[in-house]
Amino acid sequence: MSVLYITPGTCAQAAHILLRELDLPIGIEMVPLRTPDSPIHRINPLGRVPALVVDEDTLITENSAILPYLADLKPDSGLFAAVGSPERAQIQSWIGYLTFDVHAGCFRPFFRPDRYSADASVHPGIRAQAIEQLYLALAHVDRHLQGRQWLVAERYTIADLYLCMFVSWLPRLGNTERFADLHNLARLQAAFQARPATRQALDFEAAR
Ligand SMILES: N[C@@H](CCC(=O)N[C@@H](CS)C(=O)NCC(=O)O)C(=O)O
Incomplete structure (x- = not known):
């Protein structure tokens, strides 16, 4: 199971909206920010969202990586473009x-x-x-x-x-x-x- 960690109203909204566009079987978990006991600190050492955990053990951070990664999972969506184009x-x-x-x-x-x-x-x-x-x-x-x-x-x-x-x-x-x-x-x-x-x-x- 893969999970996208988000906080409402933050830049994680982009990955959240994209998940809905692509209808991918990826869970969404809401986390608070800037509180020492937030679970985000166990997920991302920087304590930031968005954070995507793929298959329970691979962390991807940064919108610039997460958005292309998700869009590549459904190339026919047309939301990204072919490699080399x-x-x-x-x-x-x-x-x-x-x-x-x-x-x-x-x-x-x-x-x-x-x-x-x-x-x-x-x-x-x-x-x-x-x-x-x-x-x-x-x-x-x-x-x-x-x-x-x-x-x-x-x-x-x-x-x-x-x-x-x-x-x-x-x-x-x-x-x-x-x-x-x-x-x-x-x-x-x-x-x-x-x-x-x-x-x-x-x-x-x-x-x-
Ligand atoms: N360059 C990162 C920025 C991530 C980022 O700064 N996220 C903010 C929310 S918009 C955050 O989690 N801030 C919490 C903090 O910095 O402690 C990206 O695009 O993913």
Whole structure:
């Protein structure tokens, strides 16, 4: 039996939504974060989600590894692409961009300014700058989407899913007007929200 460890509302949501897209026989276990007694510490030494344990003994961490791994289990889903294809590299390129520039580069300083300065008086400035950096990072994506329905190829892939999970975090920043001119992103986001797998995962997490 394989198990995906998640915490509602975190970046583990991407792997959770993907599991629902693929309808794979993998269990889902909810864990609390940042509490010393959380079971996640026995699973992942970093204490982070998502964490996927395959067949009870093989740990895979990082969205950038888990999303491609899961999508490869059902290649006919079209959510990833064939080994050796340029599309596959393009999807991986977007996943790398989202992990580094968007998640670690913008959301992390916004949500965890304490990691960047122990001086709480500068945290509002760190947060404000994180929003500006995020705007620039997402404006790049929005320009790429001009005249395109999806990030890569002519279909919804794990790159779109991962992107839209981050876009769904924007209301948490308390400054949605800053992102109001990113119309291509808003269009993609509406398509993501309408997918049954997205709804199932979000409803499941909201009920916990
Ligand atoms: N680069 C990792 C980031 C994982 C990560 O930071 N997860 C957060 C939730 S969004 C977490 O578990 N934080 C708990 C902690 O850092 O203690 C990935 O994409 O999987």
